[in-house]
Amino acid sequence: MRIGILGSGDVGRSLTLGFLGRGDEVMIGTRDPAKLQRWHEETAPSARIGRFEETARFGEAIALATLWSGTESALDLAGRDNLRGKVIIDVTNPLVFPGEGPPELALGHSDSGGEQVQRWLMEAHVVKAFNTVGNGLFVKPDLAGGPPTMFYCGNDEEAKRFVRGVITDFGWEPFDVGGIEGARLLEPLCILWVVYAMHVRSRRHAFKVLSG
Numbered sequence: 001m002r003i004g005i006l007g008s009g010d011v012g013r014s015l016t017l018g019f020l021g022r023g024d025e026v027m028i029g030t031r032d033p034a035k036l037q038r039w040h041e042e043t044a045p046s047a048r049i050g051r052f053e054e055t056a057r058f059g060e061a062i063a064l065a066t067l068w069s070g071t072e073s074a075l076d077l078a079g080r081d082n083l084r085g086k087v088i089i090d091v092t093n094p095l096v097f098p099g100e101g102p103p104e105l106a107l108g109h110s111d112s113g114g115e116q117v118q119r120w121l122m123e124a125h126v127v128k129a130f131n132t133v134g135n136g137l138f139v140k141p142d143l144a145g146g147p148p149t150m151f152y153c154g155n156d157e158e159a160k161r162f163v164r165g166v167i168t169d170f171g172w173e174p175f176d177v178g179g180i181e182g183a184r185l186l187e188p189l190c191i192l193w194v195v196y197a198m199h200v201r202s203r204r205h206a207f208k209v210l211s212g
């Protein structure tokens with residue numbers, strides 16, 4: 001499948017490697033393709049590099065991996081028509097960085113970044129996923145406690161089936177939280193993950209639901 005990754009930071013790069021490992025064709029999108037040249041040559045030569053618009057056109061499915069404050073602008077550059085009808089895996093977290101401590105949410109409780117992305121892309125199928133863990137564990141998380149739980153949510157069942165497959169292929173146990181308003185629960189988990197990371201000075205942890 002052709003996957004377009006909108007965002008070229010650590011998250012976009014980790015997802016690129018994950019999708020390439022799954023056998024997908026991948027284009028990673030940025031405003032400045034030149035800055036990805038070295039990483040491309042050294043780490044992901046089989047990926048394509050594009051601007052946001054080319055990447056949005058290329059992808060049959062899209063992963064959104066942009067800084068929250070730049071997300072609407074990135075979607076404008078991508079062209080909303082190029083995203084119509086597509087699955088959008090929303091990995092963003094609506095964070096603000098007030099000072100030395102952990103980040104805070106720019107919105108929440110009665111709204112979420114996932115719902116905002118769905119409003120920006122009314123004709124696409126937004127599924128929130130991969131926002132509750134650091135990017136170093138996105139693909140094949142080799143944790144002693146076994147496969148962790150990847151929570152995901154979205155309004156479209158077919159889109160969620162696709163994302164569930166990606167989550168499983170990446171080595172996680174998928175858990176469907178329901179409609180996109182479930183992002184109100186998933187986005188604060190990102191802050192909890194960061195607070196734990198600050199306490200234990202490590203990024204090798206993930207959430208897992210235990211039962212029985």
Ligand SMILES: NC(=O)c1ccc[n+]([C@@H]2O[C@H](COP(=O)([O-])OP(=O)(O)OC[C@H]3O[C@@H](n4cnc5c(N)ncnc54)[C@H](OP(=O)(O)O)[C@@H]3O)[C@@H](O)[C@H]2O)c1
Pocket residue numbers: 006007008009010011012029030031032065066067068069070071073074091092093094095130131132133134135136
């Ligand atoms: N870091 C993690 O481990 C992690 C884990 C889960 C979720 N997240 C979330 O995933 C998202 C990406 O994280 P990251 O660490 O990879 O972020 P990042 O490096 O800060 O940003 C990634 C992308 O945002 C784009 N961007 C920034 N400002 C923009 C603007 N004004 N207009 C258009 N595009 C703009 C950049 O475009 P250019 O390429 O053109 O510079 C870049 O491609 C964030 O929302 C983050 O909260 C992060």
